[in-house]
Amino acid sequence: MNTGTMKKAAILLSTALLACVMAGCSGNNGNNEPAASSGGSPAAVATSGPVETLTVEVFDRGIQGQPDLNNNTWTNYVNEKFGKPNNAIVKYVSVPRSQEVDKLNVLMAANEAPDISFTYDGTTVTRFAKTNGLYTLDELIEKHGQQLKSYLGDTVLDYGKYEGKQVSIPAKRTLLAWNGLFIRKDWLDKLGLPVPTNKDELYDTLVAFRDKNPGNVNGVIPWATAASGLNYTFGNLVPSFWGPMSEEEFVTTTNWLKPGNKDAYKWLNKLYSEKLISPDFALDKTAKQADADVTNGKVGFYGANWDYPMVQKIREPLKQNAPDANYVPIDAFKNANGKYIKETYNENGLFSFIPKSSKHAELAMKYLNWMADPEVLFFLQFGEEGVNHTMVDGIPQGIAQTGENMQMSNLNLDYTLVVNGAELGDTEKNVKTYAAALATGDKAYEKLAVDSYKINTTDGFTAFYYGVPNEASIKYGKTLGDMNKQMMDRLIVAKPAEFDALYDKLVKEYMDAGGKVVQDENIEHYKIKESSK
Amino acid sequence: MKAVLEQDYASKKKKNKFLHNIKRDKWLFALLLLPLAYILIFRYAPIYGVVMAFQDYNIFAGIKRSEWVGMDVFQFIFQQDSFYRALKNTLLLNVYDLIAGFPAPIILAILLNEVRAAKFKKITQTVLYLPHFLSWVIIGGMVYLMFSNSGMVNTFLANLGLAKIEFLSQKVPWLMTYISVGVWQQIGWGTIIYLAAMTGINKELYEASDIDGCSRLRKVWHITLPGIKSTINILLILQIGRMVSIGFDRPFVMGNSLVSDYSDVISTFVYRVGISSGDFSQATAVGLFQSVVGLILLIGANYIAKKLGEDGIW
Numbered sequence: 119m120n121t122g123t124m125k126k127a128a129i130l131l132s133t134a135l136l137a138c139v140m141a142g143c144s145g146n147n148g149n150n151e152p153a154a155s156s157g158g159s160p161a162a163v164a165t166s167g168p169v170e171t172l173t174v175e176v177f178d179r180g181i182q183g184q185p186d187l188n189n190n191t192w193t194n195y196v197n198e199k200f201g202k203p204n205n206a207i208v209k210y211v212s213v214p215r216s217q218e219v220d221k222l223n224v225l226m227a228a229n230e231a232p233d234i235s236f237t238y239d240g241t242t243v244t245r246f247a248k249t250n251g252l253y254t255l256d257e258l259i260e261k262h263g264q265q266l267k268s269y270l271g272d273t274v275l276d277y278g279k280y281e282g283k284q285v286s287i288p289a290k291r292t293l294l295a296w297n298g299l300f301i302r303k304d305w306l307d308k309l310g311l312p313v314p315t316n317k318d319e320l321y322d323t324l325v326a327f328r329d330k331n332p333g334n335v336n337g338v339i340p341w342a343t344a345a346s347g348l349n350y351t352f353g354n355l356v357p358s359f360w361g362p363m364s365e366e367e368f369v370t371t372t373n374w375l376k377p378g379n380k381d382a383y384k385w386l387n388k389l390y391s392e393k394l395i396s397p398d399f400a401l402d403k404t405a406k407q408a409d410a411d412v413t414n415g416k417v418g419f420y421g422a423n424w425d426y427p428m429v430q431k432i433r434e435p436l437k438q439n440a441p442d443a444n445y446v447p448i449d450a451f452k453n454a455n456g457k458y459i460k461e462t463y464n465e466n467g468l469f470s471f472i473p474k475s476s477k478h479a480e481l482a483m484k485y486l487n488w489m490a491d492p493e494v495l496f497f498l499q500f501g502e503e504g505v506n507h508t509m510v511d512g513i514p515q516g517i518a519q520t521g522e523n524m525q526m527s528n529l530n531l532d533y534t535l536v537v538n539g540a541e542l543g544d545t546e547k548n549v550k551t552y553a554a555a556l557a558t559g560d561k562a563y564e565k566l567a568v569d570s571y572k573i574n575t576t577d578g579f580t581a582f583y584y585g586v587p588n589e590a591s592i593k594y595g596k597t598l599g600d601m602n603k604q605m606m607d608r609l610i611v612a613k614p615a616e617f618d619a620l621y622d623k624l625v626k627e628y629m630d631a632g633g634k635v636v637q638d639e640n641i642e643h644y645k646i647k648e649s650s651k
Numbered sequence: 652m653k654a655v656l657e658q659d660y661a662s663k664k665k666k667n668k669f670l671h672n673i674k675r676d677k678w679l680f681a682l683l684l685l686p687l688a689y690i691l692i693f694r695y696a697p698i699y700g701v702v703m704a705f706q707d708y709n710i711f712a713g714i715k716r717s718e719w720v721g722m723d724v725f726q727f728i729f730q731q732d733s734f735y736r737a738l739k740n741t742l743l744l745n746v747y748d749l750i751a752g753f754p755a756p757i758i759l760a761i762l763l764n765e766v767r768a769a770k771f772k773k774i775t776q777t778v779l780y781l782p783h784f785l786s787w788v789i790i791g792g793m794v795y796l797m798f799s800n801s802g803m804v805n806t807f808l809a810n811l812g813l814a815k816i817e818f819l820s821q822k823v824p825w826l827m828t829y830i831s832v833g834v835w836q837q838i839g840w841g842t843i844i845y846l847a848a849m850t851g852i853n854k855e856l857y858e859a860s861d862i863d864g865c866s867r868l869r870k871v872w873h874i875t876l877p878g879i880k881s882t883i884n885i886l887l888i889l890q891i892g893r894m895v896s897i898g899f900d901r902p903f904v905m906g907n908s909l910v911s912d913y914s915d916v917i918s919t920f921v922y923r924v925g926i927s928s929g930d931f932s933q934a935t936a937v938g939l940f941q942s943v944v945g946l947i948l949l950i951g952a953n954y955i956a957k958k959l960g961e962d963g964i965w
Contacts, residue, residue, distance in 0.1 A: 171738070218926050219927060219929075220926045222925070223710075223926055223929040224926065226710060226711075226929075227710040227929075227931065242929070249709045249710065249711055249712070250709070251709075251710065251711035337801070345907065345908060346908070353858065396800055397800045398799045398800045398801055400820060400907055400908055400909045401795060401799050401800075401819050401907050401909075403818065403907060440823070474711055475711075478832060501852075554787055593930075595928070596923060596924070596927050596928035597733065597924070600923065603908060604908040604911045606908075607908035607909055608908060608909055608911075611820065611909055627732065630732065631731065631732060631733060
């Protein structure tokens with residue numbers, strides 16, 4: 119958590135109205151300027167004119183030892199290869215990762231958002247588009263974005279449309295797996311147990327972990343997790359409990375009301391009360407405790423992003439603290455039909471957009487277009503051969519870096535706004551490359567990555583794309599999202615005797631607080647979309 | 652002729668009195684300018700922003716061009732259960748804070764006042780002030796380490812063979828933790844004003860009571876407490892005026908999803924709808940509501956205090 123910004127937010131709020139008001143006045147000033155024609159800024163970029171400054175958002179992930187986010191190998195490359203020919207300077211504006219939407223809201227309201235801003239939250243983009251705060255990009259793309267257009271393709275670009283107009287540029291996601299489940303293979307071997315393939319086997323395994331403590335550690339945690347909404351998840355446990363339902367129900371019904379959903383939480387509740395799940399998980403609001411438990415070798419099983427074991431902050435300390443630990447990806451939640459259904463990502467990643475307040479829309483589009491050049495992408499993702507990577511069998515193997523050359527996000531995710539995941543044009547290659555980059559060449563992780571990717575894209579389903587924004591969701595989305603997290607935590611920790619009553623009470627509250635309205639609108643949109651097929 | 656002149660002079664003198672005062676104390680007035688400017692710019696000027704509460708505020712259109720919606724925003728807020736929950740929790744936590752937190756610095760100040768060894772008194776005071784300078788984020792971390800289920804206190808209890816207490820995840824223990832951590836943080840700082848008030852008590856009163864053979868407790872009861880009574884009064888009125896407002900950091904840091912039914916307060920509510928969901932109209936409306944209720948409480952408390960024959964704040 120970023121103390122600085124939190125404090126700032128607190129100050130803003132304690133003076134109650136101040137922040138909003140300041141936003142109000144600068145909002146006026148900005149919009150009085152006539153430059154907001156949607157065709158791009160009127161001043162054409164001339165190579166001989168004054169130097170233009172293009173501001174671009176970047177996440178500050180607070181990585182230990184990170185270089186200046188505005189002055190490192192990557193930003194220098196951008197300024198050299200893009201800035202100079204276009205007579206421009208590209209400046210990066212950092213936004214704390216954990217509060218990206220909050221900060222973006224404030225920046226947008228103050229008309230100070232970077233020329234290229236982005237977010238992972240589609241609802242936020244829709245809200246900005248709806249209040250007429252974004253450039254429509256169709257003309258700009260036609261004029262300056264042909265390379266970008268052909269790289270992303272129509273499917274991806276469609277995710278960035280609002281009322282038929284292009285308002286944002288979605289990144290192309292090359293790897294679609296989302297969550298994964300990982301178990302200590304060395305513990306299983308020690309106890310002579312097979313890899314669990316369904317809930318019951320998993321349950322027995324967890325009980326064995328708890329009772330026999332195969333790692334001989336102080337305070338064994340069979341199943342580690344943290345407060346909901348962070349890196350740790352329950353994988354596809356909940357979908358595996360869902361009963362049969364129609365396509366429409368599957369798409370539109372709130373998860374809380376889907377048949378079998380209650381049983382899923384009841385099962386987790388039972389596990390928690392039998393001390394199979396991290397005792398303080400709901401208090402672990404930053405996932406720091408869960409990370410510590412995993413890397414100290416106390417944990418038998420956990421669910422997180424499909425690539426989580428490869429991430430440096432997990433991989434390195436684990437190797438030091440528990441060299442024998444060997445986590446393998448598994449598929450443990452089989453549903454009644456024998457399938458391991460799980461949600462995977464849609465083909466889009468983050469959304470980049472150009473705020474109306476920007477005076478460099480044309481240059482911004484040129485920047486995004488330039489970034490879609492394979493050569494540029496390759497450099498930004500993998501750096502220079504011999505320095506940042508070595509080529510082995512056509513797969514660039516990352517070399518761990520510090521200082522200037524360090525990458526603050528996986529494959530410079532935060533600097534390459536048009537792509538999410540390794541981009542070598544082929545999924546198998548992309549997975550291997552991704553693993554090699556994350557694990558800086560450790561071959562053991564290549565297998566883990568390939569296995570995990572395969573498992574976690576099997577029987578996958580994606581979120582239904584309605585093509586139109588859900589108005590109710592814009593209004594209630596954040597409240598409902600917060601409620602979701604609280605409900606999960608509370609249901610799992612509840613006393614087993616009180617579970618049923620609590621579930622019904624919480625779901626009723628959820629539906630009353632906007633869940634019902636959102637669902638009704640979804641049904642309506644679904645019907646329209648289906649009938650127009 | 653002379654009389655007329657004198658009269659004329661007198662009225663002129665009256666007129667000029669104000670100017671004369673300013674001239675005489677010009678440096679004092681100059682000193683006042685800065686705080687005055689601060690209050691005007693940062694407290695009064697932003698007030699015009701409350702109109703956002705009556706608009707469907709669009710951050711890109713600004714106040715001038717946003718659409719007016721009358722009381723719609725308020726209606727929407729008053730329909731939401733989570734708003735009432737936040738309001739209830741704010742009042743509840745503040746009442747508990749008042750009950751536990753208000754007398755604490757008074758008692759501590761009296762204790763400190765009775766300490767004879769000056770050096771010991773100074774050191775104690777400094778140590779007691781320190782928590783005030785810690786950020787709530789840090790205190791939150793400390794609380795987690797000490798009071799979570801696998802924290803220091805519970806490990807200690809478990810080693811003694813006692814049952815664990817879920818300090819941070821059950822209603823009553825959480826409330827106790829929340830309140831006592833608050834008292835711990837603020838108690839030292841709160842004593843400053845009372846100690847200052849105590850130095851203003853006439854020393855002769857104590858000497859006289861010494862001669863009359865008063866015990867220490869009697870002196871506290873009959874001299875010290877009445878001496879700081881008006882200070883207590885004013886602070887109490889101010890505290891009641893702040894009943895509906897609550898700091899952001901403390902409930903945000905100390906709260907968690909398991910106790911959200913008690914830890915979600917107005918400030919966290921405003922943070923969620925205003926900053927996180929970008930609904931500035933709603934956030935402003937809640938802020939306005941909060942201010943109005945706060946004003947009513949303040950006036951009410953002041954009125955009652957005056958009726959009881961005490962000094963109010965105006």
